[in-house]
Amino acid sequence: MKKKIALITGGYTGEAEVSFKSAAFVQEQLDKQKYDIYPITITLDTWFHVTETGIKIPVNRENFSLDIDGHILTFDVAFIILHGSPGEDGRLQGYLDMIGIPYTSCGALTSAxxxxxxxxxxxxxxxxxxxVAKSVLLFGADRKEAAEIVQQNLTLPYFVKPNAGGSSIGMSKVKALSELQEALDKAFDAANTGCQVLVEEFxxxxxxxxxxxxxxxxxxxxxxxxxxxxxxxxxxxxxxxxxxxxxxxxxxxxxxxxxxxxxxxxxxxxxxxxxxxxxxxxxxxxxxxxxxxxxxxxxxxxxxxxxxxxxxxxxxxxxxxxxxxxxxxxxxxxxxxxxx
Missing domain, CATH: 3.30.470.20 (ATP-grasp fold, B domain)
Structure with a gap:
């Protein structure tokens, strides 16, 4: 009997676009003789699967199942291809642990x-x-004094990036102090990254x-x-x-x-x-x-x-x-x- 695979993609950040491309490639490569593959899209608003006929089926989050024409479909494993939150920060893994579905990625603690x-x-x-490069971690409470803290502790040039971001979103290389504040604001304002900024010496x-x-x-x-x-x-x-x-x-x-x-x-x-x-x-x-x-x-x-x-x-x-x-x-x- 073929194993049923939930291919989970989407996400809450700007990396969702990449997640969809990654999941499409994985689905193309997986052996259809061994696996039945069900792409599952996760967004801030909804979790769903779209059937081959274009019907959108919501995911039952109580047990991560699908009701397809009255048949309750559950999964043998979750193949997580969701970059950024909630697939890469441990949130999804914690949920899958609680309902007992194995998955292909690191566990919740390691992911977080x-x-x-x-x-x-x-x-x-x-x-x-x-x-490891010398660095400074800045929290939201440090934002007003962030540029001063960086200058006191690090030597130019800097890499400035969200501490919990991915795909280099919100990241800048700073070669002059005049560029620092704009880079800090860009990193602090990156969506769904926790309002923490890491600045490292280049x-x-x-x-x-x-x-x-x-x-x-x-x-x-x-x-x-x-x-x-x-x-x-x-x-x-x-x-x-x-x-x-x-x-x-x-x-x-x-x-x-x-x-x-x-x-x-x-x-x-x-x-x-x-x-x-x-x-x-x-x-x-x-x-x-x-x-x-x-x-x-x-x-x-x-x-x-x-x-x-x-x-x-x-x-x-x-x-x-x-x-x-x-x-x-x-x-x-x-x-x-x-x-x-």
């Missing part, structure tokens, strides 16, 4: 923690060979993104890294999603020692944060020092055709359909004995 960039940096501090170097997942056997599998080279000032929303603005090299041109060191760091991050499913870690390799600097971790990485994870899956010699099936089976099966 990793949406907070500064808190994540505090937890991963001390991992061997991993460095790290000069090459930028990389690298995926990792735990398979159904409990093994950690690190995917090949991708190097990001953009014509933009930094890897912002447009650079991520507008064709032609960024060169993405997969697998990245790293020495064997650098590959081994990066792989060990990413495994340690995954274990330290108690991750599940697939995640993606972004980092800099600092010019002149060869140090790996942590940027952030993404627990619901983009899955559009041009996204990093699909690129890396192909570079590892896997088919996307097999990779997504591995995530589903790992979520459904009893927890295996974990291996690092």
């Amino acid at each position: 923690l990793t949406m907070n960039k500064e808190y994540t940096k505090a937890v991963i501090a001390g991992i061997q060979d991993l460095y 790290v000069t170097g090459r930028e990389f993104s690298q995926g990792i997942f735990r398979n159904a056997k409990g093994e950690l599998v690190v995917l090949p890294a991708t190097e990001v080279r953009t014509t933009r000032e930094f890897f912002d929303f447009e650079a991520k999603y507008v064709a032609g603005l960024t060169e993405e090299i997969t697998p990245a041109d790293l020495t064997e020692e650098q590959k081994e060191r990066a792989s060990g760091i990413i495994r340690d991050i995954y274990v330290r944060l108690d991750c599940k499913g697939m995640v993606r870690v972004d980092f800099f390799l600092e010019t002149g020092t060869d140090k790996f600097y942590f940027i952030e971790i993404n627990t619901i990485p983009g899955q559009t055709p041009q996204s990093f994870i699909p690129q890396q899956v192909r570079a590892a010699g896997m088919k996307e359909s097999d990779f997504y099936a591995e995530l589903i089976e790992a979520a459904i099966l009893p927890a295996p004995k974990l291996q690092r």
Whole structure:
């Protein structure tokens, strides 16, 4: 009997647009001989599924079921492809935990923690060979004095970004103090990001993104890294999603020692944060020092055709359909004995 998959997408933030594209790609790749796939859209107003005939079916939130022509449909697993809130901040995971539906992503606590960039940096501090940029975390109460606080603690240039945002929405690079206030306002005002702003000192170097997942056997599998080279000032929303603005090299041109060191760091991050499913870690390799600097971790990485994870899956010699099936089976099966 085919497993019933709720492919959850949409969301409450500006990343919803990307979520729909990611979910469409995942649905296209999933093996229809093994899975019955039901896209579920979550918005601030409603949760629903649209049938192949165009009928909109509301989700019963008491047990996450659908009533289709009098037949109550429940799911074997939720495949979460919802970037931003509530899919990436732990809210959806907490709900699914309460009603007993397994899912493909990190758990509620890990998801909530990793949406907070500064808190994540505090937890991963001390991992061997991993460095973090000097930073300041600003809360809503700090807004009037924010520029002064930044100048007192950090040295230009800065990266200014919402502490709980994604897809580089609300993010700016500040090279002069005259640009700081506008960048702070942009980050504070980013929708549904908690009114917290993280300001970091800029790290000069090459930028990389690298995926990792735990398979159904409990093994950690690190995917090949991708190097990001953009014509933009930094890897912002447009650079991520507008064709032609960024060169993405997969697998990245790293020495064997650098590959081994990066792989060990990413495994340690995954274990330290108690991750599940697939995640993606972004980092800099600092010019002149060869140090790996942590940027952030993404627990619901983009899955559009041009996204990093699909690129890396192909570079590892896997088919996307097999990779997504591995995530589903790992979520459904009893927890295996974990291996690092």
